[in-house]
Amino acid sequence: MEAELVALASAGATALVQQMVGDGWERARTRIAAFFAARSGVTEEAVGADLDAAREELLRAERAGDEEAADEARTEARVEWRARMRRSLLADPRSADELRAILDELGTRPQPGTVVNNTLSGDVHGIAFQIGSVGRMTNHMSGDGGAEARRP
Incomplete structure (x- = not known):
């Protein structure tokens, strides 16, 4: 079960980083902020501010035109949010269904097969x-x- 949750956290973080630089950012931000706020005791606004800061770093790196810096920023964001998702999922494994639903809603969850x-x-x-x-x-x-x- 733990391996499945870790894989879901990885997929979630990858999808989140993709959304940070894509057109669906506002919807993704709202859903992910609510997901974390419901489990952490931190407000949606605080989580949203963390998400916005990570997004701004990604956008700044991409605008600079340095592909290596942009790759590094994407990797750092994925690592950070994967760890947060993993901790949330391990603390409350029942939340996996909600994260899957969010990823399905955003059209970012990898499909089996x-x-x-x-x-x-x-x-x-x-x-x-x-x-x-x-x-x-x-x-x-x-x-x-x-x-x-x-x-x-």
Whole structure:
């Protein structure tokens, strides 16, 4: 159960950081602030201020045009909010359903059995890497020499 909660916290933090720089920020901010406030004894306004500060750091890094700094800011925000979510979920495992509902509402929760298709074509030389979390993977070779990887 703990591993599932940690995975949910990770997915939640990733989704939150994506929302921080996206169009749905206000709705995400409102829902996440309420989620934390209900469990921490801190007001929604205080949590919202923390969220806004993290968002401002991300936006400042992105506006600076330094991709390395922007990546670092995204990583720091994910780490911070993943830890907060993990602590909240471990303290109240029943809150996992609420976080899942928030992620579904925001359209950011990864769906089980997601299929990822990668196609290599043309004059490709060397080794191609796909980096990420892969459970079971099946490679399918097409007649034109392209490879397709699927996660069942």
